[in-house]
Amino acid sequence: MIAKHYKEMLNGKSVIRELFGYATERAKEIGEENVFNFSLGNPSVPVCDEFTKALIELLEKEDPIKLHGYSPTLGIPAVKKIVAKSLQKRYDLPYTEEEIFMTSGAAGAIAHAVRAVTCKGEEVLTFAPFFPEYAPYVNSTGGVLRIVPANTKTFQINFEKLEEMINLNTAAILVNSPNNPSGIVYSTDTIKKLTNILHRKAKEYGHDIYIISDEPYREIVFEGVDLPCISKHYDNTIVCYSFSKSLSLPGERIGYIAVNPNCKDAKLLIQMCGQISRGIGHNCPSSLMQYGVAKVIDKTSDVSVYEINCNILYEELVKLGFEVVKPDGTFYIFPKALEEDANLFSEKAKKYDLMLVPGDSFGCPGYFRIAYCVPTEKVKRSLKAFKKFVETEYPNR
Amino acid sequence: MIAKHYKEMLNGKSVIRELFGYATERAKEIGEENVFNFSLGNPSVPVCDEFTKALIELLEKEDPIKLHGYSPTLGIPAVKKIVAKSLQKRYDLPYTEEEIFMTSGAAGAIAHAVRAVTCKGEEVLTFAPFFPEYAPYVNSTGGVLRIVPANTKTFQINFEKLEEMINLNTAAILVNSPNNPSGIVYSTDTIKKLTNILHRKAKEYGHDIYIISDEPYREIVFEGVDLPCISKHYDNTIVCYSFSKSLSLPGERIGYIAVNPNCKDAKLLIQMCGQISRGIGHNCPSSLMQYGVAKVIDKTSDVSVYEINCNILYEELVKLGFEVVKPDGTFYIFPKALEEDANLFSEKAKKYDLMLVPGDSFGCPGYFRIAYCVPTEKVKRSLKAFKKFVETEYPNR
Numbered sequence A, B: 001m002i003a004k005h006y007k008e009m010l011n012g013k014s015v016i017r018e019l020f021g022y023a024t025e026r027a028k029e030i031g032e033e034n035v036f037n038f039s040l041g042n043p044s045v046p047v048c049d050e051f052t053k054a055l056i057e058l059l060e061k062e063d064p065i066k067l068h069g070y071s072p073t074l075g076i077p078a079v080k081k082i083v084a085k086s087l088q089k090r091y092d093l094p095y096t097e098e099e100i101f102m103t104s105g106a107a108g109a110i111a112h113a114v115r116a117v118t119c120k121g122e123e124v125l126t127f128a129p130f131f132p133e134y135a136p137y138v139n140s141t142g143g144v145l146r147i148v149p150a151n152t153k154t155f156q157i158n159f160e161k162l163e164e165m166i167n168l169n170t171a172a173i174l175v176n177s178p179n180n181p182s183g184i185v186y187s188t189d190t191i192k193k194l195t196n197i198l199h200r201k202a203k204e205y206g207h208d209i210y211i212i213s214d215e216p217y218r219e220i221v222f223e224g225v226d227l228p229c230i231s232k233h234y235d236n237t238i239v240c241y242s243f244s245k246s247l248s249l250p251g252e253r254i255g256y257i258a259v260n261p262n263c264k265d266a267k268l269l270i271q272m273c274g275q276i277s278r279g280i281g282h283n284c285p286s287s288l289m290q291y292g293v294a295k296v297i298d299k300t301s302d303v304s305v306y307e308i309n310c311n312i313l314y315e316e317l318v319k320l321g322f323e324v325v326k327p328d329g330t331f332y333i334f335p336k337a338l339e340e341d342a343n344l345f346s347e348k349a350k351k352y353d354l355m356l357v358p359g360d361s362f363g364c365p366g367y368f369r370i371a372y373c374v375p376t377e378k379v380k381r382s383l384k385a386f387k388k389f390v391e392t393e394y395p396n397r
Helices: A004-009 A015-030 A049-061 A077-092 A105-117 A134-139 A157-166 A186-207 A266-280 A287-295 A304-319 A342-350 A375-394 B004-009 B014-029 B049-061 B075-093 B107-116 B134-137 B161-163 B188-205 B266-280 B287-295 B302-320 B342-350 B376-394
Strands: A098-102 A123-127 A145-149 A170-175 A208-213 A239-242 A255-259 A366-372 B102-104 B123-127 B144-148 B169-174 B210-214 B237-242 B257-258 B368-371
Touching: A004 B266, A015 A342, A049 A287, A049 B049, A077 A098, A077 A287, A098 A105, A098 A123, A098 A266, A105 A134, A105 A208, A105 A239, A105 A266, A123 A157, A123 B014, A134 A145, A134 B266, A145 A157, A157 A186, A170 A186, A186 A208, A255 A266, A266 B004, A266 B134, A287 B287, A304 A375, A342 A366, A342 A375, A342 B266, A375 B368, B014 B342, B049 B287, B075 B102, B075 B257, B075 B266, B075 B287, B102 B107, B102 B266, B107 B134, B107 B169, B107 B210, B107 B257, B123 B161, B134 B144, B144 B161, B161 B188, B169 B188, B188 B210, B257 B266, B302 B376, B342 B368, B342 B376
Parallel strands: A123 A145, A123 A170, A170 A208, A208 A239, B123 B144, B123 B169, B169 B210, B210 B237
Antiparallel strands: A098 A255, A239 A255, B102 B257, B237 B257
């Protein structure tokens, strides 16, 4: 019989998708260049040339039977070795290929990580503001996602609420730093406080609590910001990485899980990922993409444009009177709306062809997200629209 | 907590994997050319040149932001259109892009199809001999896979047993023709009998029963064999296709679901696939691969070698006294073992460096599978080993 549950999910509105749909229609009317579409987190810079060259060389020179052949369930060993070596060098942690599992992007990684460390009915905590897809990612495993309310002052962790919500049933903490949508990096101080709590609670409850660290924005960190390596602070850390943002390859679905080699069950968890794959139809990312990213493992696209865009927007938003925490990285900024209901605020912004995503679906009502992964000249042109929007709609502020 | 269920799955032995591991070790001792490794269904011919050229051209000429950009959850519309048009032309059925969902190979397709039409506890029937991964594919959805015993005389469907096993709780029938491991194509007569039963039972039970048709070997059909199109006989058919075997791209994980446009819920089922994806971390196959297969949609690798290999092996096996149904396609043959326990039979074959997979894991004890996707010269050289094996181990037959 048709699965009711999935049928009913179709009734759920995605605000981002609707906004994107509206922007597409509007672009047909007034031209794409006149729509300030800040709705989607799609990288706006091309992949580095080295990647394209590497793929062409593989296609021209490699035996196609090997190049396109079955990858072992855990990933191509030679690729996993290169990933491990890169992580080892960068973080001074003893990674080997046995702690690496190649995945279809971060979504594939999280799908495996949550299943590996959560039994039915157990809880995964995450911190608002958070990526809305975490809800289906976790809830479809039989686990339960619970949201720790935001610390809107800094968008660091709200520890008071965390202490209230963590309990015997907590299996894992899902962390996303640099954060979508706030752009904030959790400081070393935050990570220390978090891992201290987890150590204490794990001892109290008599079972491990895992950190699942979703790190697609790891390579997009702005000047002067220090991005702490969570695995250095906490053994039971499962890193979920994607090359989508760092190499501008979101459509290629390529990433990996790296379990901290100091986690006592690291090798077991990776082996388990192979079993989890069988039930969800995962069977590895594309073999060509695995070979391709291995060739440029320490390279990124030219992501410097995102910091330029951020600075332009941040300055103007402050000037216009917005309350806003300056991002440490990513290509998002998450200011407070100028009225209580960010949905109404975003609706009004559409009149000025500004596509701004209200914060409700990120678990943080009253705020809104700007995805500034667009050309800098467009960010500059949008400033006038922001000014007009604010002065017309909120004249008495 | 570490998920017990997946941990315990690690204790399950995979006979195929073990045999492949043994073959790899043995190759180190005596040279790869001397090991007759018939264990794995990995295509032995390269992808057609047109595909490689198409990929290189895409990489050289296409905007990388578009080429590697996010694919919509249901697949790239232009690609889905090309798939639909090809199916429409070939089968004279009114496919449009709205009945197509791009997947990570057949595994990804089946993962979605079963979830779409099976509620918790409902049953999916399949026919022995069957691809062993169907068990985790179905059982991980909350559904239950039940195996209809084989008709070992012809490897068509055992209708008597089907009538016994089908019940109010049957949600779908999972069909694989051309079949792995038997190589048999279900005849038009078989399909008619099957769909007649399903029509009758659906009416009796008052709910739809779906056919999930797993068709990765669709393009590998031998001379004179007619491959019936199941969708022409049954509206509620969900085709799960993969380019893995037809284009020799198993590592690229590219395929699709095509719901029969005459199925009243076709468009709904495709939309539901997008929701199912969210919970299993699927998020589309590689965008480059989607564009790539679209460029060669009606092409295949040169799969003619498989029929040549089949004929050589079949003739020799008959000569040696094996009871064997001649395959209609694929690159598998499934003879009866020369003793009751095919595991012992396969164990003995290893002494002659013949890697033969016992039929138990295909739900058909007493038989064994030969995967003859190897170079023809190797098939020819293996005949001597087969002869020696049979004459030495079974002298009194």
